[in-house]
Amino acid sequence: MLKWIPSELHTHTLHSDGKQTLEELAQSAADLGLECIAMTDHNTQSALVDQERVQQQFGVPIISGMEWTTFYGHMLTLGVDRFIDWRVLGPDDIHEGIRQVHEQGGIAGLAHPFRIGSPICTGCFWEYTIQDWHEVDYIEVWSTLMPSIKRDSQRAFAMWTDLLNQGYRITAVSGRDWHVSKPDDALPAVTYLGIHGEAEEQESLVNRAVEAIRLGSVSVTMGPLLTMSAQINDSDKRYGIGECVELAVEDSLSVTVQLDVETRAAHYNLEPQNLRLLLTSGQGVCSETYIPAQSGEYTLSLQDPAGKGWVRAELYGYMEDCVTMIAFTNPMYIT
Structure with missing residues (x-):
């Protein structure tokens, strides 16, 4: 069984340039209905000295x-416990840093790749x-608050x-780049991580969360949860986000998109309207329909699916x- 965990993957505390303690960050995350966060201070992991206590105290x-x-x-590195020295790597050496992250069992990702650079940032x-x-x-x-309208996020x-x-096959996530919480903050995006089975212990959930990013079992949203699954012909087997679908030329593929406007509904406002739902692929838009802003399932068929390369759902x-x-x-991959 797949469970979708609302998460924030880019945060900072007083241990770097944030204006919040780890306790304050965890409390704010719990208040926002988040069920997992990543601690990603700049060039230090010192805030993690209180990791176990804060996890138990706030349940995050x-x-x-x-x-x-x-x-x-x-570069964001997740699932690593030992410091990796970035100072010895030049502009052509990033793969050595990635190798050391992978050596620890962690994952590496580009942070806000099109954010304005020096001398501003x-x-x-x-x-x-x-x-x-x-x-x-x-x-x-998607980076910072209200990211979908930001030019740097659109370029990324x-x-x-x-x-x-x-x-x-690279996973896409959002990151608030969370330095401080204010009552008048604009809307942040949320990264939902699809984990398999029930994670009874927090350490198990953390490991599965990292694995979900590695596998591409991820959905990103400003509010409602958008997921999808696919079925070849009339078979019983269903494929999920991040998985590879092997098709013969004569096969048909139906994609079922699920919209959930109830999870975390208290933390965003989605007015009654008709929403534009797209399936896009390596060949562009391959299906388009309008759906009400309410929870539901919508099944769409793809023509000539074998040549699509990948397919993802988008909501406007x-x-x-x-x-x-x-x-x-994130996409399902078609081969």
Whole structure:
């Protein structure tokens, strides 16, 4: 059974340039209905000294991580407990850093790759040379508050789509880059992680959360949860987000998209309206329909699915006084 965990994967505390303690961060996360956070201070993991106590106190599992903050880019590392020294790596050496992250069983991702860089935000713009995108686990395609309307996030989303079209299987996530909580904050996005089975212990949930990102079992949203599954012909087997669907030329593929507007409903406002639901693929938009802003399932058939390469769901509508992309899933891959 797949359970979707609302998570925040990019946070900071007083141990770097944040304005909150780990306790305050965990309390704010619980207040927002988040069930998992990643601790990613700049170039330090010192806040994690209180990890176990804070997890137990607030009931919010914490993924150990760090944001490599360098002159050439910021890289998020998750699922690592031992410090990896970023200072010895030049602009052409990022794969050595990724290798050391993977050696610990962790994952590495690009943080806000198109954020304005120096001198406004030193190193925030990604300039490292990526020689093999297969080694990159994920990209933060939506960054900061109300990310879907931000130009840098739109550029990151387009880059991710281009990499999918080139055949790379890279997970897309959101990251609030959470430094402080204010009562008048704009709306943050949420990354839902699909984990299998019931995680009875927080450590087990954290490990499964990291694995969900590695496998691409991820959906990103400004509010409602958007998920999808697929079925070949009339078979009983269902494929989920991040999985690979093997098709013969004569096979048909039906995709069922699920919209859940009830989970975390107290933390966003989605007005009654008709929402635009798309299925997009390596060949562009392959299906489009309009659905009410309420929970439901919608099954769409794909024509000539074998040549699509990948397929994801996208949701558009009116939210926070603008028409924008509200949610998207990571793809299922078609071979």
